[in-house]
Amino acid sequence: MNSHNTLICVIGGAGYIGSHMVALLQANGYSVVVIDDLSTGFLTSIPKVLFEQGSILDKEFLADFFTRYNIGAVFHFASSIQVGESVSNPRKYYKNNLIGTISLLDQMVESKVSKLIFSSTAAIFGSPDYTPIDELHPRRPLSPYGRSKLFVEEILADYETAYNLRSVSLRYFNAAGASPCGQLGERHFPETHxxxxxxxxxxxxxxxxxxxxxxxxxxxxxxxxDYIHVEDLCRAHLLSLSYLDKDNPSAAFNLGTxxxxxxxxxxxxxxxxxxxxxxxxxxxxxxxxxxxxxxxxxxxxxxxxxxxxxxxxxxxxxxxxxxxxxxxxx
Ligand SMILES: NC(=O)c1ccc[n+]([C@@H]2O[C@H](COP(=O)([O-])OP(=O)(O)OC[C@H]3O[C@@H](n4cnc5c(N)ncnc54)[C@H](O)[C@@H]3O)[C@@H](O)[C@H]2O)c1
CATH class of the missing domain: 3.90.25.10 (UDP-galactose 4-epimerase, domain 1)
Incomplete structure (x- = not known):
């Protein structure tokens, strides 16, 4: 089914990249509902759409959410994102990024939602053997943050085989910039970019x-x-949704200039x-x-x-x- 007729769930839509995604989906005529626990995101960053405050770690919240909304596809931006912090506090990263994502995937399988676009990262490659880095490059993350994202990519492949949950993993290099209209932009505390x-x-x-x-x-x-404009990243998500709508198999793409x-x-x-x-x-x-x-x-x-x-x-x-x-x- 074409996602244009259905509701898109943006998880992490109160964050930097997710809020730009919500705006782009709206501008392209999609209906959107945001899930965010506001741990690092901001209510004021969410464009005017449906909003449900909650965490992907909360299974009851997810079960109730997917019962109440008929979701066509999920865009998953929610994550802890600081590489340095992930080294000193790995359990925070494995809990939020890995366990949280598995709980989301399980609920999607349960609720028969079969399309996911996942925010992955260049950090899955570690120290590269060559640049520019293509998708065949060995993946050797150097931090728990990078490993948490790589594990999810691998789990997604298994969930496609077993449960037909199809996904696109988008490995952003350095997200940068803000919406040209000045309404949305980057807010991280502490800022590390x-x-x-x-x-x-x-x-x-x-x-x-x-x-x-x-x-x-x-x-x-x-x-x-490699600094890639946040709106270019979001356009890649829209194209990934069309890719999944055409019944293509799961894939992963490196995104940079x-x-x-x-x-x-x-x-x-x-x-x-x-x-x-x-x-x-x-x-x-x-x-x-x-x-x-x-x-x-x-x-x-x-x-x-x-x-x-x-x-x-x-x-x-x-x-x-x-x-x-x-x-x-x-
Ligand atoms: N910013 C970059 O340069 C960059 C580069 C590569 C990959 N990424 C990935 O892109 C995604 C978005 O990054 P960002 O810069 O917008 O980060 P961000 O911190 O601004 O946004 C993340 C959002 O997710 C929410 N969130 C976190 N944990 C949650 C949970 N358990 N349940 C519900 N909501 C939760 C936060 O409140 C926040 O609104 C992340 O997955 C990140 O790993 C970002």
Whole structure:
């Protein structure tokens, strides 16, 4: 059945990427209901849709939810997301990301909901043997966060074989930017992502920014990452839903622009966009930071027809800056 006629459940719809997804689904005529426990998300981030506050760890809540709503497909963004915290507190990550997801999958099987789009991550690859990273690259996560996502990907394959629950796992590289209209943007506490941290510095909300390592084997010695606009990520979800609607089998796709930017390049771009000079300090490398993570997006292009459209780093930063300036209380 085509999902356009049915209700889409967005879990984690009060978060950064999930809230943009809700807005895009609405703009494309879908009916949406959000589940979120508001552990890291915000009620004010949810566009005007149905909302049920609850956790995927709460089986009774899920059972009641799926009895009350006739759900056509689930978009699953809910997760604990800090790589460093996952090393010091792995049980939080295995509980929320793994046990929580299994409880969601079991309820979906029970309720005969057979389409899932899952937020996976480049962290499943660990330190890459080569870049750009394609889907055939070995998967060797370096953190409990990355492992929790890889385990879910593997469980999804088993659930397709046994229960016909079909899924698309989307491995985001570095999500960045904000909605161009300025209504939605990134809010994480604590913030660990590069661009918002630099923008907080530009807005004088933090005194300095630390670069961890300038002796990597990259052009300028700082780490290289692939920054993908949040709206491009969300478009890939819509295309994944059409892919599942056409009865295609489960799949996993790497999502990035295919172009890497070093931390120093991002600092310069932020200085240009915000017309400010940032106070940058060089610190030693952090353990577990690969020199370069860049996606090969060809498989998503071929199977989904997906192409990132907002690939200009300064445009991505300008959208995030507009959001940052509109929300100085964050
Ligand atoms: N931000 C990135 O750069 C990035 C990169 C790769 C993958 N991802 C993945 O994308 C997804 C969304 O990331 P984000 O940056 O929007 O994070 P976020 O923290 O802003 O959003 C996560 C949302 O899920 C909710 N949530 C968490 N645990 C829940 C639970 N047990 N039950 C119900 N709701 C729960 C939170 O309250 C929050 O609203 C995550 O799965 C993350 O692992 C993000």
């Amino acid at each position: 590069l661009i918002p941290l630099l923008l907080q510095c530009a807005a004088n909300r933090s005194p300095s920014f630390s670069i961890f390592g300038n002796d990597y084997d990259t052009a300028d010695g700082t780490c290289v990452r 295919g172009v890497g930017h070093s931390v120093s390049e991002v600092v310069s771009a932020v200085e240009d966009v915000t017309r400010s000079k940032l106070n940058i300090q060089i610190k030693p490398r952090r353990p577990g930071d690969p020199a370069s993570l860049v996606a090969d997006g060809k498989k998503a292009n071929l199977a989904l027809g997906w192409m990132p459209t907002r690939v200009d780093l300064k445009e991505i930063i300008a959208h995030a800056w507009a959001w940052e300036q509109k929300h100085p209380w964050i």
